[in-house]
Amino acid sequence: MLLPQRVLYCLIILGLFLSVSPAEARRHHTHHTTAVKRVESTKEILGNTAAVSAAKPGEQGTTNIGGLNVNYWEPGVVGLRPLVIFSHSYGGCSTQASFLMLELAKQGWLVMAPDHSDAQCGKGGGKEKQLTDPSRWFDNTFMKRRDELRMVYRILRSDGHWRTRIDWSRVAIIGHSLGGYAALAMAGGMPGWRMDGITAVVALSPYCGALNTIGTLGAITVPVMYIGGNKDEVSAGMVSGKNGCYERTSGFASYVEFDKAGHMAFTDGNNAAHTRVTEYVKTFLTSAFAGDAIKFSRAAGVSDLRQK
Numbered sequence: 406m407l408l409p410q411r412v413l414y415c416l417i418i419l420g421l422f423l424s425v426s427p428a429e430a431r432r433h434h435t436h437h438t439t440a441v442k443r444v445e446s447t448k449e450i451l452g453n454t455a456a457v458s459a460a461k462p463g464e465q466g467t468t469n470i471g472g473l474n475v476n477y478w479e480p481g482v483v484g485l486r487p488l489v490i491f492s493h494s495y496g497g498c499s500t501q502a503s504f505l506m507l508e509l510a511k512q513g514w515l516v517m518a519p520d521h522s523d524a525q526c527g528k529g530g531g532k533e534k535q536l537t538d539p540s541r542w543f544d545n546t547f548m549k550r551r552d553e554l555r556m557v558y559r560i561l562r563s564d565g566h567w568r569t570r571i572d573w574s575r576v577a578i579i580g581h582s583l584g585g586y587a588a589l590a591m592a593g594g595m596p597g598w599r600m601d602g603i604t605a606v607v608a609l610s611p612y613c614g615a616l617n618t619i620g621t622l623g624a625i626t627v628p629v630m631y632i633g634g635n636k637d638e639v640s641a642g643m644v645s646g647k648n649g650c651y652e653r654t655s656g657f658a659s660y661v662e663f664d665k666a667g668h669m670a671f672t673d674g675n676n677a678a679h680t681r682v683t684e685y686v687k688t689f690l691t692s693a694f695a696g697d698a699i700k701f702s703r704a705a706g707v708s709d710l711r712q713k
Contacts, residue, residue: 463478463479463480463481463507463511464478464479465477465478465503465506465507466479470519470556470557470560470561471553471557471560473519473520473521473522473556473557474499474519474520474526475499475518475519475520475557476499476500476503476506476517476518476520477515477516477518478506478507478509478510478515478516479510479515480510480511480512480513480514480515481510481511481513482513485570485571485572486513486514486515486570486571486572487513487514487515487572487575487576487690487694488514488515488517488561488571488572488573488576488577489506489509489514489516489517489576489577489578489579489690490516490519490554490558490576490577490578490579491516491517491518491578491579491580491584492518492519492521492550492578492579492580492581492583492585492588493518493520493521493580493581493584494581494582494583494584494672495523495536495547495582495583495612496523496524496525497524497525497581497582498520498524498525498526499519499520499521499524499526500518500526500673501581501672501673502581502609502671502672502673503673504673504676504679504683505579505671505679505682505683505686506518508683508687509687509690512687512690512691514690515570515571517557517561519553519554519557521550521553522549522553536582536583536612539612539613539614539615539617539618539643540615540618542614542615542619543619544595544598544619546615547583547586547587548598550584551587551590551591551598551600554578554591554600555600558576558600573602574604575604575694576602576603576604576605577604577605577606577607577690577693577694578591578603578605578606579606579607579608579609579686580606580607580608580611581609581610581611581671581672582609582610582611582639582640582668583612584609584611585608585610585611585612585613585640586608586611586612586613586615586616588606588607588611589611589613589616589622589625589629589650589654590616590620591603592606592625592627592629593626593627594613594616594620594621594622594624594625594654595616595619595620595621596620596621599624604627604628604693604694605627605628605629605630605689605690605693605694606625606627606628606630607630607632607686607689608629608630608632608644608650609632609633609671610632610633610634610640610641610644610668610670611640611643611644611650612639612643613640613643613650616650616653617648617649617650617653620653622650622653622654622655623653623654623655624655625654625655625656626655626656627656627693628656628657628658628689628692628693628699629654629656629658629659630658630659630661630685630686630689631645631650631651631654631658631659631660631661632660632661632662632663632671632682632685632686633645633660633661633662634663634664634665634666634670634678635663635664635665635666635709636665636667636670637668637670638667638668639668640668641662644660645660645662645709651711657699657712657713658713659699659701659710659711659712659713660710660712661685661701661707661709661710662707662708662709662710663678663682663706663708664706664707664708666678670682678706681704681705681706681707684704685701685704688701699712700712
């Protein structure tokens, strides 16, 4: 009796499958799995292929955005998360305040920190370069900072890997020294610098003197938190002095000054105030992201606390 043609085909295919050795099957499976992993570890960012290193929840990873090396800290939760962008000091490094970045990621926020074009990471640097007299600055001084931060923000909004993970109604920018100047300028503190979409600013010892003379700090409408130290030989007078950046900032603004803290107290190498700094920043951003009223109490080690 002849077998139906369809049944015959099935028997032939089954015979070919059984003729493949288990070792060969494992080799084929391994090759396929490796290929899938390789594809998944490469993300396309506006025509620039950027390898995204694996980062476990709460851990640090690295990628490339528009030609800039960017370190990031995973929030460790699923769904849309707030975005925090960190801008380092002049000649500093994106990882210079990793103590703070890690804790913010543990709050459930995605943290992105680019190495700006002036970064000195791995070049015997990571230390702040001396900044010039702010009275000699113009609105285009250090404008490359503005352009790089805008580029990172724009690409994150466009890239398929990142844009669907971020809650774009909750975006904060944190900066130290020159990075603090850039953060304030981009929130509206300098004409031509404003970047729409910022909902809160944390300025760590910002070198903001130029904003007191040619800036528009009164045009900032989002919550701003200034953090400084009473031993800061670089920025203290610019921020907390009469007609300083804090006084000139409109809307909600707070100033938290730490006792015996210098200009670099908010970097990894100076850990005396790290725990208290982290708690103040988390409290501020939690309230700002929720749209709640922000009220601070004066903790031990805080030499000055102001709010308006």
